[in-house]
Amino acid sequence: MLEVKNLNKTFPNGKERIQALKDINLKVEKGEIFGIIGLSGAGKSTLIRTLNLLEPPDSGTVEIDGKNIVEFTEKELREVRREIGMIFQNFNLLSSLTVYENVELPLKIAKKKDRKDRVTELLRLVGLEDKANCYPSQLSGGQKQRVGIARALANNPKILLCDEPTSALDPVTTKSILNLLKEINEKFSLTTVIITHDMGVIKNLCNKVAVISGGELVEKGEVFEVFTNPKSYVTKELLLENDFIDKTQKDYYHSNGIKYLNLQFNGEEATQPIISRGLRKIQGVELNILKGVIEDINGKKLGRLLVELTGEEQYQREFIDYLKENAVLVEVL
Numbered sequence: 519m520l521e522v523k524n525l526n527k528t529f530p531n532g533k534e535r536i537q538a539l540k541d542i543n544l545k546v547e548k549g550e551i552f553g554i555i556g557l558s559g560a561g562k563s564t565l566i567r568t569l570n571l572l573e574p575p576d577s578g579t580v581e582i583d584g585k586n587i588v589e590f591t592e593k594e595l596r597e598v599r600r601e602i603g604m605i606f607q608n609f610n611l612l613s614s615l616t617v618y619e620n621v622e623l624p625l626k627i628a629k630k631k632d633r634k635d636r637v638t639e640l641l642r643l644v645g646l647e648d649k650a651n652c653y654p655s656q657l658s659g660g661q662k663q664r665v666g667i668a669r670a671l672a673n674n675p676k677i678l679l680c681d682e683p684t685s686a687l688d689p690v691t692t693k694s695i696l697n698l699l700k701e702i703n704e705k706f707s708l709t710t711v712i713i714t715h716d717m718g719v720i721k722n723l724c725n726k727v728a729v730i731s732g733g734e735l736v737e738k739g740e741v742f743e744v745f746t747n748p749k750s751y752v753t754k755e756l757l758l759e760n761d762f763i764d765k766t767q768k769d770y771y772h773s774n775g776i777k778y779l780n781l782q783f784n785g786e787e788a789t790q791p792i793i794s795r796g797l798r799k800i801q802g803v804e805l806n807i808l809k810g811v812i813e814d815i816n817g818k819k820l821g822r823l824l825v826e827l828t829g830e831e832q833y834q835r836e837f838i839d840y841l842k843e844n845a846v847l848v849e850v851l
């Protein structure tokens with residue numbers, strides 16, 4: 519459906535050039551919700567903007583249904599852009615137009631008739647029928663993003679690009695916008711690409727994820743696979759971002775022979791008393807639970823436990839080996 523091959527993009531920076539994207543390759547299948555995550559400056563916005571050629575690449579291809587749109591004429595591009603809706607972090611609504619008029623605008627530009635029914639249908643879809651005559655300044659952030667979503671869907675796009683759509687929203691509103699995006703994806707099989715710096719967005723919404731760092735894709739795959747078995751350093755950092763241990767604590771643990779472990783239970787073993795059995799078996803260690811969660815990642819359950827392990831090095835190692843033998847994923851931090 520959407521495929522990017524060997525994409526490169528540079529920007530001028532004084533006498534030199536910054537390479538914002540380096541040899542990016544990715545494929546998004548029809549109906550998928552594909553997340554692209556990275557830290558600030560990683561190249562996320564540049565990447566999403568090259569997908570509809572708002573930012574033309576230096577080299578490489580962007581294929582939609584097998585057609586390389588990089589080679590399209592301006593006229594062909596205008597047409598293909600109607601098949602690609604986009605929503606933005608700061609909503610990009612026109613403040614002088616009402617909610618109704620904002621949603622109607624892309625239909626007007628496309629010279630569509632019977633616009634009233636379509637706008638009413640879209641406002642119903644996003645739950646804003648009663649706000650049709652309001653101006654953006656009279657809406658909350660979540661309501662503004664709903665208008666942005668309705669506007670993006672106006673011309674029945676095949677692809678929806680979402681540029682940090684929940685970054686300006688509080689956690690409860692974020693959840694409701696993510697639910698709306700999921701509902702729309704399911705209802706219309708709408709291929710969706712979303713960029714974010716928030717692993718929570720990926721976890722709650724996406725089927726697949728790619729991690730971008732320094733303009734390169736350093737990891738990609740099914741969300742559950744990447745969460746449970748992260749390969750790159752950046753992915754691990756992003757996953758740990760919300761944990762409460764900081765570098766000073768880590769240094770303290772290391773210099774005092776304490777091990778800080780990140781344990782993951784993602785199957786049958788989640789229901790077994792593995793830890794208490796282990797503590798009975800290997801008596802030279804003590805374990806202190808710092809944090810425990812059961813996460814729902816794209817419909818699959820994953821148990822995570824953060825613990826500190828004390829005792830002599832030899833017993834600590836035996837205990838860690840015992841956990842690994844019992845199918846617990848152990849990461850020593």
Ligand SMILES: Nc1ncnc2c1ncn2[C@@H]1O[C@H](COP(=O)(O)OP(=O)(O)OP(=O)(O)O)[C@@H](O)[C@H]1O
Pocket residue numbers: 529530536537538556557558559560561562563564565715
């Ligand atoms: N128009 C531009 N001119 C010059 N440099 C740019 C331009 N746009 C982006 N860059 C540079 O390209 C790199 C990637 O920027 P980009 O905005 O894509 O990152 P990002 O991951 O979206 O970051 P953030 O989350 O902070 O928005 C950065 O080094 C940035 O300074």
